[in-house]
Amino acid sequence: MRIDVVTLFPDFMRQCAAVGVVGRAQQRELLQVQTWNPRDYATDNYRTVDGRTCGGGPGMVMLIEPLRKTLEAMREAAPKPVHLIYLSPQGARLTQGRVEALAEMPRIALLCGRYEGVDERLLAHEVDEELSIGDYVLSGGELGAAVIIDAVGRLQEGALNDAQSAEQDSFSNGLLDCPHYAKPVHDALGDVPEVLLSGDHAAIRRWRLKQSLGRTWLRRPDLLAQRALDKESRALLDEFRREHAQ
Numbered sequence: 001m002r003i004d005v006v007t008l009f010p011d012f013m014r015q016c017a018a019v020g021v022v023g024r025a026q027q028r029e030l031l032q033v034q035t036w037n038p039r040d041y042a043t044d045n046y047r048t049v050d051g052r053t054c055g056g057g058p059g060m061v062m063l064i065e066p067l068r069k070t071l072e073a074m075r076e077a078a079p080k081p082v083h084l085i086y087l088s089p090q091g092a093r094l095t096q097g098r099v100e101a102l103a104e105m106p107r108i109a110l111l112c113g114r115y116e117g118v119d120e121r122l123l124a125h126e127v128d129e130e131l132s133i134g135d136y137v138l139s140g141g142e143l144g145a146a147v148i149i150d151a152v153g154r155l156q157e158g159a160l161n162d163a164q165s166a167e168q169d170s171f172s173n174g175l176l177d178c179p180h181y182a183k184p185v186h187d188a189l190g191d192v193p194e195v196l197l198s199g200d201h202a203a204i205r206r207w208r209l210k211q212s213l214g215r216t217w218l219r220r221p222d223l224l225a226q227r228a229l230d231k232e233s234r235a236l237l238d239e240f241r242r243e244h245a246q
C-alpha cells in the first residue's frame with residue numbers, strides 16, 4: 001500500500017512513519033509513505049502557500065495554486081488512482097471499520113491543512129473524503145494523518161507479529177481490551193489474578209473475555225449497544241454485572 005502525505009511538515013510525518021510497526025512495514029515494503037510539501041510548488045520568491053482570508057477576519061487560508069500543483073505532482077508520481085482524504089474536525093469521525101476499509105485500498109493520500117483552513121474550492125474539487133480523529137481542535141491535519149498511517153499501516157499483511165495480531169483482534173472485536181499483567185506475581189501493588197497462573201487456557205480465555213465485556217459495559221456502554229453478544233458473552237457479562245453490583 002502507498003500513502004502520500006501532503007504536508008508543510010514532511011520531516012515530522014516521515015518520522016511518525018519511520019518508527020515501530022509502521023517503520024518495519026516500510027522496511028519490508030508492505031507500505032510506502034511519501035511526503036509532498038506545497039512550499040516546493042509555490043512559485044514566488046517567498047514560497048507563499050497561504051493568503052489572507054476573504055471577507056476579513058484573523059488568520060490565513062492555504063492557497064489553491066500551490067496545493068493544486070502539489071496534488072498534480074503527487075497523482076502523477078504513481079499510476080495507481082488516489083483516494084484523497086482531508087483531515088479536519090468537520091470530517092466524519094474515524095472508526096476502526098473505516099480504517100479497515102482504507103487498509104484494503106492500494107493507494108490513499110492525506111491532505112494536511114494548516115492555518116485557518118484550505119480554500120474551499122480546492123477541497124470541493126480534489127478531496128474524496130473528509131475525516132476527523134475526534135472532536136477537538138488541533139493545529140493542523142498532521143496528527144490526524146499520523147493516526148491514519150499507524151492504524152492503516154499496522155493492518156498491512158505481514159506488518160504485525162502473532163502477539164500484536166492478537167492484541168489488534170482484542171480491540172477490533174468491538175470491545176475494550178482486558179487487563180494485562182506481567183511478573184512479579186506478588187507485588188506491593190497487589191497480586192496477579194489467580195486464573196492467569198492456572199495454565200487453564202480455556203478459563204483464561206473466558207476470564208479475559210469477561211473482563212473485556214465488563215470494562216466495555218462500565219466505560220463504553222455505547223460500544224456494547226452496537227454489538228450483538230453470543231450466548232457465552234451474555235452469560236459472562238451477566239456474571240460480571242452481578243459481581244459488580246455486590
Ligand SMILES: Nc1nonc1C(=O)NCc1ccc(Cl)cc1
Binds near residue numbers: 114133136139141144
Ligand atoms: N480533530 C481533527 N481531526 O482531524 N484533524 C483535526 C484537526 O483538528 N485539524 C486541525 C486543522 C485542520 C485543517 C486546517 Cl487547515 C487547520 C487545522
